[in-house]
Amino acid sequence: MPRRSRRRRPAALVQWAAAAAVYAFLYLPLTIVVAYSFNDSRLNAEWVGFTLDWYRVLLADSDMRRAAANSLFIASAASLVATVLGTMAGIAMHRYRPRLLPLLVITPVAMPEVLLGVSLLLFFVQVLNLTLGLVSVLLAHVTFSIGFVAIVVRARLAGMDESIFEAARDLGATPWQGFRLVTFPLILPAVLAGALMAFTLSIDDFVITFFTAGVGVATLPLQIYSMIKIAVTPEVNAVSTLLMLLTLTLILLASRLAPDALKLDA
Amino acid sequence: MPDARHCRLALCALLCLALSARAADVLHLYIWNNYISASTVARFEAQCRCRLAQDYYSDNEEMLAKLAAGAAGYDLIVPTGNAVATLIRQGALRPLDKSRLPHLANLRPEYLDTEFDPGNRFSVPYAFSITLLGYNEEKMRELGVPVDTWAALFEPAYLKRLNGRVTVLDSQRELLAAALRYLGYPVNDTDERHWQEAKAVILRAKPYWAAFNASSYIKELTVGNIWLAHGYSNDMFQAAQDARKARRPFRIGYATPREGAVLALDSMVIHRSGKRPDLAHAFIDFMLDGRNSADLTNLIGSGNPNLAALPFIAEDIRRNAAVFPGARALGELAMLRDLDHRQRRVLSRIWTEIKVR
Amino acid sequence: MMDAARGTAQQRLTRWTVTGPPFAFLLAFFAAPSLIMVLASFRYPGEYGGLAPLVAAPGAAVQDGGLTLENYRFFFSDLIYCEIFVRSLAIAFASTLICLALAYPLALLIARSPKKRRDFMVLMVILPFASNFLIRVYAWMIILGPESGLSAVLNQALALIGVAPVRLLFSSFAVLVGMVYVHLPFMVLPLYTNLEKHDPALLEAAQDLGAGAWTRFWRITFPLSLPGIFSGAALVFIPVLGMFAIPDILGGTGDILVGNLIKEQFLGTRDWPFGSTLSIMLTLVVLACAAGAAAVARRGAHSDYA
Numbered sequence: 001m002p003r004r005s006r007r008r009r010p011a012a013l014v015q016w017a018a019a020a021a022v023y024a025f026l027y028l029p030l031t032i033v034v035a036y037s038f039n040d041s042r043l044n045a046e047w048v049g050f051t052l053d054w055y056r057v058l059l060a061d062s063d064m065r066r067a068a069a070n071s072l073f074i075a076s077a078a079s080l081v082a083t084v085l086g087t088m089a090g091i092a093m094h095r096y097r098p099r100l101l102p103l104l105v106i107t108p109v110a111m112p113e114v115l116l117g118v119s120l121l122l123f124f125v126q127v128l129n130l131t132l133g134l135v136s137v138l139l140a141h142v143t144f145s146i147g148f149v150a151i152v153v154r155a156r157l158a159g160m161d162e163s164i165f166e167a168a169r170d171l172g173a174t175p176w177q178g179f180r181l182v183t184f185p186l187i188l189p190a191v192l193a194g195a196l197m198a199f200t201l202s203i204d205d206f207v208i209t210f211f212t213a214g215v216g217v218a219t220l221p222l223q224i225y226s227m228i229k230i231a232v233t234p235e236v237n238a239v240s241t242l243l244m245l246l247t248l249t250l251i252l253l254a255s256r257l258a259p260d261a262l263k264l265d266a
Numbered sequence: 267m268p269d270a271r272h273c274r275l276a277l278c279a280l281l282c283l284a285l286s287a288r289a290a291d292v293l294h295l296y297i298w299n300n301y302i303s304a305s306t307v308a309r310f311e312a313q314c315r316c317r318l319a320q321d322y323y324s325d326n327e328e329m330l331a332k333l334a335a336g337a338a339g340y341d342l343i344v345p346t347g348n349a350v351a352t353l354i355r356q357g358a359l360r361p362l363d364k365s366r367l368p369h370l371a372n373l374r375p376e377y378l379d380t381e382f383d384p385g386n387r388f389s390v391p392y393a394f395s396i397t398l399l400g401y402n403e404e405k406m407r408e409l410g411v412p413v414d415t416w417a418a419l420f421e422p423a424y425l426k427r428l429n430g431r432v433t434v435l436d437s438q439r440e441l442l443a444a445a446l447r448y449l450g451y452p453v454n455d456t457d458e459r460h461w462q463e464a465k466a467v468i469l470r471a472k473p474y475w476a477a478f479n480a481s482s483y484i485k486e487l488t489v490g491n492i493w494l495a496h497g498y499s500n501d502m503f504q505a506a507q508d509a510r511k512a513r514r515p516f517r518i519g520y521a522t523p524r525e526g527a528v529l530a531l532d533s534m535v536i537h538r539s540g541k542r543p544d545l546a547h548a549f550i551d552f553m554l555d556g557r558n559s560a561d562l563t564n565l566i567g568s569g570n571p572n573l574a575a576l577p578f579i580a581e582d583i584r585r586n587a588a589v590f591p592g593a594r595a596l597g598e599l600a601m602l603r604d605l606d607h608r609q610r611r612v613l614s615r616i617w618t619e620i621k622v623r
Numbered sequence: 624m625m626d627a628a629r630g631t632a633q634q635r636l637t638r639w640t641v642t643g644p645p646f647a648f649l650l651a652f653f654a655a656p657s658l659i660m661v662l663a664s665f666r667y668p669g670e671y672g673g674l675a676p677l678v679a680a681p682g683a684a685v686q687d688g689g690l691t692l693e694n695y696r697f698f699f700s701d702l703i704y705c706e707i708f709v710r711s712l713a714i715a716f717a718s719t720l721i722c723l724a725l726a727y728p729l730a731l732l733i734a735r736s737p738k739k740r741r742d743f744m745v746l747m748v749i750l751p752f753a754s755n756f757l758i759r760v761y762a763w764m765i766i767l768g769p770e771s772g773l774s775a776v777l778n779q780a781l782a783l784i785g786v787a788p789v790r791l792l793f794s795s796f797a798v799l800v801g802m803v804y805v806h807l808p809f810m811v812l813p814l815y816t817n818l819e820k821h822d823p824a825l826l827e828a829a830q831d832l833g834a835g836a837w838t839r840f841w842r843i844t845f846p847l848s849l850p851g852i853f854s855g856a857a858l859v860f861i862p863v864l865g866m867f868a869i870p871d872i873l874g875g876t877g878d879i880l881v882g883n884l885i886k887e888q889f890l891g892t893r894d895w896p897f898g899s900t901l902s903i904m905l906t907l908v909v910l911a912c913a914a915g916a917a918a919v920a921r922r923g924a925h926s927d928y929a
Contacts, residue, residue, distance in 0.1 A: 015735075018728035025725070026751045026807065029762030036765065045770035089645035096638055104649040110857075111909065112865020114882045115660075115902050116653075118889050122663055122899065123656035126674055131338050143652045146645060175637040204755045206868060211889065214332065224757050228764070228872060230324075230481060240758040251753040255746055331890050334673055355670070477793075478876050607668040607894065611697065614892040618884070619703050621876045 030244065037237035044234060054238040064239060067223040071203050074134065074219065078141035079198035085142065086149025086198070087191050091183070093150060094157040109147035116144060117211035124212065132214025140212040141202045148201060149194030156190035189257040196254040200247050291316035293545040296340040298532070299324050301393070303565040306558055314548050324481065325437070333358065333537075341540030342549060346530045348604040350389050351382035353535060359388040360536040366547040369554035369574070376596060377531060377571035381603070389533035390550050393500075393562055394569035396588050396599060397440050397528040400483075400502035402493040404516040405431075411494070416448035416523045419496055420467050425474035431493040433486065436478035438617045439602050440528060441468060444496060447525045454603045458612060465616050469623055478621075484508070487518055498530070499588040503567025522588060522595065529599035531571070563589060664899035665690045674895050694900040704884070704901070708908065711880040714795075715863040718802040719810075719856050725803070726810035726855065731844075733811075734818035745815060752808040760872050763801050767791040767873070797873040802863050809862075810855035817851025818844070853920055861909055881905050 040049035058064055089105050092098060108116055120140050124130045164186070168178045184191075206221040213222060220243060227236050293314075295302075299322045307318050321340070323329040326349045333343075333353070345353060353359050364370060367390070377391045401413050409427040411418050418424050425432065434441055443453035445464035455461075476492065484501050486492035488508040495502075502520035509518045534553065536546045552558055556574030563570045564580050569589050576584065583589055591599065605613065667675035667688065676688045698704050733744045751759065766773055769792065778788040791797060821844065829839045867882030879887075881901065888898030 015728055015732050019732040022725050022729045022807075023747065025804070026748070029759065029766055029804065030751055030754060032765055033758060033762045043770055044765040044768065046772070085645040085648055088641050092638075092642040092645070096642060098642060098646075101642060101646055101649075104646065104653060108649075108653050110861065112862055112882065112905065114865045114867055114885055115906060116656075118885060118898060118902055119656035119660040120652070121889060122895065123652070123659050125334075126663070126895075127655070127659055139652055143649070146649065150645070175633065200753065206755075206757055211886075221755055221757055224755070224761070225868075228757065228761055232761075232764070236761060240755065240761065244754040244758065247753040247755070248750060251749060252746075255749070327891055327893070331893050334893060607670060610892055611668070611894055611897060614888070614894060614897075615697075615701060615703065618707075618879070618887075619701075621879060622703060622707065623877075 033237050034241045034244070036234055037241045039234060039237075042233060044232070044237070054234045055242075057233075057235050058238045058242075061235065063218065064220075064223055064235075067218040067220050070134070070217055071220040074137055074141060075199045075202035078138050078145060078202045079195050081138075082142045082145035082198045083149050083191060083195040086146040086194055087153050087187070089146060089150040090153025090157065090190075090194075091187075094154045105147050105150045107147075108144045109151070113144075113207040114211075116140075117208040120208070121211045132212060133217050136212045136214065137209055137217055137219070140208050141205060144205075144208060145198035145201055148197050149191070152190050152194040152197065153187055156187050160186060193254040193257040196250045196257070200250045200254075203243070204247060291542075291545070292319050293317070293542055293549060294339055294341045294540060295320045295549075296329065296343045296537075297322065298344060300566065301344065301532075301562070301568075303561050306553075306561045309558065310549060310552050313552065314545060316545055318549075338539035339541070340537050341542050341546040343535050343537055344392050344532050345535060346532050347380065347382050347601045350533050350535060351604050353537075354383060354388055358538055360538050360540075360543055361387050362390065362536065362550075363547060367551045367554060369551050372554050372556060372559075372572050372574040374571050374573050380531065381601070383533070389535045390554065391571040392532045392534050392553065393559075394529055394531040394571060396499045396522055396569065396591070397435065397444070397497070397530065398499055398502070398520055398522045398588065400487055400495045400497055400505060400518060400520040402487065402490065402516050403519045405493040406519075413494075413519070414521050414524050416444055416525055418494060420445065420448050420471045422470065422474060425471055428474070428493055430474060430476050431491065432475045432495070433477050433479040433483045433492050434475055434496040436480040438613055441478075441496070441620075442613070442616075443528045443602060444523075447523070447527065450525070453526070453528055453600045456605065456609055461613070461616055465620060468620055472620070488512065488514070490514065490516065500566040500568045502588075503583075503586075507567075520588060522591070522599070524598075526598040526600065529569075529596075529601050531601060660899045660902055663896055664694055664903045665692070666896050667691060667693070668894050668896050673893065694896045697897065698900055698904065704904075707879065707884060708881055708904070711864055711882075712908070714799060714802065714880065715860045717799060718806065718863045719859045721799070721803045722807050722810040722859050723852065723856065725807060726814055730811050730814035730818050730851075733815050734821070741819070745812070748808050748811050748815075756805055757868070757872075759805055760801050760869055763797065763804060763873060764792060767797050767800070792873065793875040793878075795874065795878050798870050798878050801869040801873045802866065805869065806859040806863060809858035813854035813858065814848065814851045817848050817854070821847055849920070853916060857913070857916065860912065864909060864912075865905060 035047075036044045037054055038050050038052070039047055040051040040053070041047075089101060093102055093105065117140070120136070120143070121132075124132060124136045124139075130136055164182060165178060168182045173181065204221060205219075206225060209219050209222060210225070213219065220239065224236060224239060227233070291314075293316055295318055297320060302320070307320075311318055323332070326346050329343070329345060330349055330352060333340075343353075350359075370390070373391060377394070378386055380386075383389045399413060399416075399418060401418075406413050406418075411424045411427060419432065419434065434444075442461065442464055445467045446453055446455050446460060449460070449463055449467065451457075451460045451464075479486070479495075483492060483495040483497050484505045487495050487502075487505040495505075499520060502518065506518040506520070509516065534550050536543055536550075540546060554572065556572060556576070557578050559570060559572040560575040560578030562568055563575065563583060564578070567583060567586070567589060569591070570576075570579065579589075587595060663674055666677065669675045677690075729748070733741055733748075736744060765771060768774065769790065774791055777791070781788060825843055825847075826839050829843055834842070864880075865882045866880065867886045870878045870880050870883055871886075885898055885901045885905070888894045888901060
């Protein structure tokens with residue numbers, strides 16, 4: 001026994017050091033972004049002094065407010081629709097094991113986003129003759145969010161005891177009653193986690209929104225992108241910090257509701 | 267569930283917010299970044315008792331792509347020459363009602379009746395700019411680099427002296443046009459062999475350039491990081507002003523190369539999808555008034571096609587050849603013509619090679 | 624009997640009600656657009672951008688409507704596009720390897736930690752992922768920028784050796800760092816999920832039989848973790864192949880990848896058929912890589928039983 005622990009310690013130390021380095025690599029850049037949002041200097045170069053000015057500029061920026069309103073509206077609507085459709089897809093994939101549906105559900109999640117973005121652009125403009133705007137962005141966001149919700153719901157169903165559903169059926173419950181009284185309450189945490197994930201994905205999405213947004217619809221990521229490309233000021237840091245706080249809260253909530261959902265064990 | 271109810275309330279609130287943003291008397295203007303002064307806007311809004319809502323683009327291609335993708339609702343757009351031709355061919359523009367434009371006679375005839383809109387049925391000139399070289403006068407004199415020729419941008423002999431402090435425009439047509447002019451070919455040359463020659467010239471000079479830059483070269487010139495920049499005359503004017511205001515130890519000058527350059531004439535056009543053509547006509551006539559037209563030139567040093575504006579323009583700007591080119595200089599300037607899709611594809615590949623190699 | 628028949632009809636109704644809506648939605652907004660894109664890659668570009676009509680107008684020149692292989696011929700007629708594909712594959716490969724090297728020790732540590740701490744450590748890996756991807760890229764703009772501390776220190780050190788100052792930002796190096804940083808959690812999570820399931824008894828048995836730490840890792844842990852490695856690699860390799868935002872923000876003019884080309888065709892040159900062709904080629908490359916990886920995985924599984 002003592003022999004084992006002594007031999008393991010140097011190896012464990014190296015592992016701890018390596019892991020700590022990776023964590024530092026993960027967090028340092030974000031810490032810098034947050035820190036410089038309070039920096040009293042136009043340049044993100046060195047610390048000059050503490051100020052809340054950039055947040056004041058941010059709140060006064062009407063373009064930013066419009067983008068934030070758009071982002072919130074789109075995320076709410078898209079996550080609502082995606083959760084409904086994704087839950088249905090998750091249940092369908094688990095219970096009926098269809099052949100084509102999993103392919104349709106999972107591929108948008110797995111493929112490079114740019115392909116989905118341009119194919120939707122083509123489809124909206126060429127086939128539907130749809131003016132790019134709020135509707136096109138909404139449809140696009142729902143398309144890539146369904147997969148995430150479905151995966152989460154299906155994973156939850158896979159881990160559950162089938163006998164409960166059989167018991168309900170044997171006791172004479174109609175499918176709708178079975179769903180409302182048995183299935184839904186049991187998968188509710190997964191559904192909510194999926195909804196939160198869909199909301200987060202929608203708020204954060206850049207690539208697909210970039211292709212399907214058209215002119216009048218600015219979202220926060222698009223606004224941040226144009227600021228990065230044209231004129232970088234610490235206002236970008238300020239909006240980044242606030243956005244991080246929002247999505248952080250959502251992910252924390254989601255992890256409480258469905259701890260297994262985020263492990264990506266497809 | 268309380269969550270669902272709250273969700274629905276929140277959604278309703280957001281929807282109401284979004285819808286209420288639509289005001290009544292609004293003129294939607296889609297225009298280049300920094301292409302109209304705040305005082306002009308204020309004066310127009312007071313005169314017409316309406317609101318001017320502006321949306322910006324930084325590139326003709328971007329504007330055309332967005333309109334092609336179905337962006338609607340713009341009343342007035344200010345595209346550059348060849349883009350006007352594209353819009354006319356697409357049938358996207360409303361013909362102008364000249365009876366509502368009494369100040370049309372103010373315009374200089376040299377800028378009317380252009381190739382892209384004979385008879386000015388759809389467009390009215392707004393302002394123009396020339397794509398030329400802007401430079402740090404002191405540095406250029408010190409290093410002995412001539413500033414009235416494209417050779418300063420393309421000859422390694424001169425570039426070596428500039429120590430990499432050079433930027434070029436990140437624009438396919440503009441950079442190719444400059445190289446074609448340097449080789450002696452017209453800017454609208456579509457011979458692919460000439461394009462390959464121009465590509466060779468560009469690739470030979472590329473290692474000496476710092477960056478392909480479309481927007482921040484103004485700041486770089488003003489600060490002194492860049493000594494020679496390929497860019498638009500109004501941007502150079504702004505750089506010169508900024509440098510003077512910041513009391514830099516150098517001056518920014520700009521000159522049209524003697525081999526010739528690209529003239530970009532921006533015109534006001536009315537889009538079919540706009541809801542207020544009446545306000546649009548009012549705005550066009552407003553901008554044709556000498557005083558309002560002069561506002562823009564005084565602000566950004568843009569070329570002015572309006573005769574009536576002359577008395578209102580600042581003295582030093584009046585003498586500037588980039589703002590008021592003489593007849594001979596005008597002869598050396600050319601406007602870019604649109605390419606067909608086959609040529610655009612070849613150009614796109616040449617541009618990719620220029621970027622990558 | 625009647626009950627059974629009604630039951631089947633009811634079952635079928637339920638099945639269609641549940642499967643129908645998501646299926647229809649995805650068919651309309653995923654499958655149809657993809658097929659449209661395949662079709663578009665065989666069409667002519669429209670005069671003002673977009674696509675030319677599918678059927679040529681009567682009296683118009685032949686090249687203004689109908690289907691063609693011209694776009695594909697254009698793709699292969701010059702090596703530049705294949706070059707960019709190869710470069711994208713190289714960056715994707717390099718990013719995957721670096722992610723693997725960084726993720727493995729971390730995943731191993733989390734898997735070997737006591738159960739209480741494991742969830743917290745996994746959460747700490749996911750949290751940076753919660754921030755907007757643009758923010759994470761922007762952070763590296765700050766760190767690698769010419770005015771930053773890192774640049775200053777590095778260039779001072781280089782000056783001591785007599786090497787010219789290097790530019791960290793707007794370079795292939797910055798693109799690689801950005802790609803690794805953005806995709807690291809995607810490598811850690813599947814690896815961890817796999818490593819967590821390893822039976823510690825195997826390692827103890829090996830140690831009892833005299834195997835050293837490295838041998839234990841290489842002959843037991845690593846082979847067992849291969850499915851996790853493949854999952855993680857897929858989640859890094861495929862997105863990196865199609866990325867355009869990171870080269871756009873962090874890269875220099877020559878650092879364009881396939882994603883940038885595609886974006887340029889759709890939003891810049893407005894050459895939608897050629898953009899579709901590039902997209903189809905990217906899809907084929909992705910499918911080929913996925914098929915290749917699956918084949919390797921299968922062969923590996925077979926050899927285990929040999």
